[in-house]
Amino acid sequence: MTADEPTIPKPPKRITNDDLYRRSTQYRFWSFTTTELQDLRTASNRKGIQKVKDKISALDQTLPEAQVLNPENFPMVSQEEELSLVTFFARKCVDLANYFRLPAQVKATAVSYLYKFFLHHSVMEFQPQYIMYTCLFLAAKTENHFIGIRKFVENIPKTTPEQVLQNEYLLLETMKFSLAVHHPYQPLYGFYLDVQVLLPKLGKSQTWGYVYDNARQLVHESLFTDLKFCYTPPQIALACLWLSKENTKDENDHKGELILKRYLAKKFGVKKKKGPPNAASSGTGAMETISRRRM
Amino acid sequence: MRLELTHQNITPNTDWTQTQQPLEHSQRMADRYSKNKKVGEGTYAVVYLGTQLSTNRSIAIKEIKTENFKDGLDMSAIREMKYLQELKHENIIELVDVFSDDSNNLNLVLEFLPSDLQHIIKDNTLTFKLPDVKSWTLMMLRGLHHCHRNGILHRDLKPDNLLISPNGNLKLADFGLARSLGTPDENLTSNVVTRWYRAPELLFGSRHYTEVVDLWAVGVIFAELLLRTPYLPGKDDADQVVVTFQALGTPTEDIWPGVSSLPHYNNIEKFPPPSRGELRNRFLAAPESALDLMCGLLIMDPNKRWDTTKSLMHHYFSERPPPTSPELLPGTKNP
Structure with a gap:
């Protein structure tokens, strides 16, 4: 900047919820790419194998067990x-x-x-x-x-x-x-309430209640996946709602997806046909992962 | 560094023998700090003054006595560690590091804060001017705002827990009672916050309170800064109710719908709320805007009480005189 230019005071920086999340230990210490996760697990597995091998080699070689346990071809946990x-x-x-x-x-x-x-x-x-x-x-x-x-x-x-x-x-x-x-339960409940605000008729229907309950089940299932290491809780919550159904036994039930499309269109002003809008697209990776897990 | 620590009843352990291996990594961490002087001992921790060897920075080390607890690591230590790890802010004490030493004690390395607001209020050699009070209140609210926007309730705000850095910055400390904002179906204990700073919903035994319990405490501390003496000093829990409502009026269904159904709302003596004139007489030096802010923080009904955003946006903070810069505040040692 030259001296001639008038100095415009910088607008105050707004701290968003995303900014706050990025400062959490969950984001700083426990968010990984799938490759990073893989590498960590490979390293731990090697560490475990080495420990077993060391133990076997430390055995008194005169014992009959020691002769049976050959560290080289001993089957290890993968x-x-x-x-x-x-x-x-x-x-x-x-x-x-x-x-x-x-x-x-x-x-x-x-x-x-x-x-x-x-x-x-x-x-x-x-x-x-x-x-x-x-x-x-x-x-x-x-x-x-x-x-x-x-x-x-x-x-x-x-x-x-x-x-x-x-x-x-x-x-x-x-x-x-x-x-x-931070878990997806709270954001899920937040979406549940927000749909009731933005789509009052639909939001208060029994359908939405069932879709929410079933999405909560999906969130519960997500605990046993790597999603928590790869996505933020609201992304996982959104993905679970998208995949949720009113009737879990009906293959062709896409109630969650239908409602969420309408909600996101209204919330972010995006045309329904264009598929998941930007705000939701970050959650699509999570959706795909959940879908794959369930197959 | 303060000497007082949270007191908790503990049963000395007799049967739990430590079987863990010392961790190499931790020992290296322990070498990074020196413990120079023991400055305090409480039931769950010993506090040392120390130095971060790489930077020569003064630090305080809270050594948590793990082996004495039959239920493992103490809850206060857990809360302190859990929340301070998430909170980094100019007006909140910094958790510099956590490490375990040779004897497997947990050590919280905190920034060294030599003074606290309680000492400053009590120091008769110091004179407070209105911009000084504004500065402390502003720093208090900023730190608290950061806690609340992260969904964390402090639940023990009082002058002794507001520490002062060498350059005058006020910092919220002692997160041993902190917790996350509850969900609507969760029951919270109302036995929190040191008595004089306890919000009316807590006095009435409410189990579903929110972050505005902390704002009530800020209001009482603000009043204390203006008066230079505790504002609502109840002698015991029953007296606290009397003292609080004598000063501010007993809440009724009219001003606080639902109050009469709270657990301890019975046989309450009815005091009338103070008039504006009475408040002005009590807080003689305070400008109108300061009284407005104080009244907003001390609104009985938690649903109407001001939150940190509303308080920080109040014109008390933007109107003249501006708040004193921290390094010029009374009690800050200046060349």
């Missing part, structure tokens, strides 16, 4: 198998949370902690069942639904307080001490 195991225990985690009558927020946070832990560690290093207990115990604390350790272990057969607590520290550290997790 990266895909690791993820399946983690998902298995993530579902167990929800069952356990249901037993304690914990709300959706606690369940979702616990599941998120579990997946985060096993992005950096292998199931060959840490027994996922025990890590799962620790995740649920910690999530109950971080989400304000504290359960005492005595009560917690009394309800889980063959568990001691030590088993649950000894990994709490490691879990915190693996998660880089970031405990706040």
Whole structure:
């Protein structure tokens, strides 16, 4: 700028919700591309394999077991198998949370902690069942639904307080001490209300209620996918609404998509025919991922 | 650094033995800071003054005593860590780092803030001018605005929790009682906020309050800055109700629809609300705009009480005199 030009005061910068989200630890520490996710899991899997190999080599070679276990051709758990195991225990985690009558927020946070832990560690290093207990115990604390350790272990057969607590520290550290997790439930509820405002007739119909309920189920299913690492909670919520139906048994039911198209057209002033408008297009990746997962 | 820490009842642990391996990574982290001097000890933490070795910056280290808690890491420590990790703002204490040391204690590294508003209010050698009060209130509201737009309630605002940096900036601290804004179906505990700063909905035992509980506290602190003495100093919980409504009038269904159905709204002595003239007499030096802001923050009905946006946009902050720059505020050591 030259001295002749009048200096125009800069308009004050508005902080948007997107700006705020980008400053969250969820965005800064826990958002990845699919390749980055893959790389993290490959590294953890290698770490696990190395640990097993080291253990086998450390065995007393005079023992008969040591001769049977040849580290070179010993079958190791693959990266895909690791993820399946983690998902298995993530579902167990929800069952356990249901037993304690914990709300959706606690369940979702616990599941998120579990997946985060096993992005950096292998199931060959840490027994996922025990890590799962620790995740649920910690999530109950971080989400304000504290359960005492005595009560917690009394309800889980063959568990001691030590088993649950000894990994709490490691879990915190693996998660880089970031405990706040944003889930799609709240944005989903926000869209549910906003549709009622913008499309009053449709919004108050029973159809929309069913579509919302079924979308909530899809959000619940999304907890067991990598969507949380790749998309923002509102994107996932929008994608779940798009895929939701009034009648889940009807193949040709596209109620969610129909309503959402009308809503987005009204909200962002975009023609219906052009397909998902910009605001929603970022969610289409999430939609595709969810669709694929369900097939 | 303040010496007081949140007090919580704890049962000493006897049966939990530490079985974890020290983490190499953490030990390297521990080497980055020195703990120079112990300045305080509470039930859940020991506070040290220290130095960040790479920058020679003064810091405070809150060492959380993990091994003493039978339920693992203490809730206050969890809240403090959870929320400070998400909040980076000029008017909120900075969580510089978190690390674990050789004995597996959790350490929160916080910026070093040598003073707090409580000390400044009590220091009789200092004179407050109106622009000084405006400056502190503005910084308080800015920090709080950042909490609220991130969906976080502080729930324990009081002068001792408003720390002052060496260059005069006011910063919200002690997030040990903070929580996320509740969803409509969630029950919240009304046993929050230090008594003198407790909003009427909390006094009545409401389980569904919102972020405006923090704005009531700001209103009471604002009044305290103007008066240089606590505004609503209840001796106990019952007295707090009397003191609050004596000063500001007992809320009724007319001004606050639904108030009479709150749990503790019964046998309440009815005090009339103060007239504008009475308020003006109590706050003699305060300009009209300051009284307007204070009344907005101290509206009984939480649905009508001002939020941070409305308060910050109020002309009290834009009209003359402008707020004092932080480095020129009373209590800030200047050359």
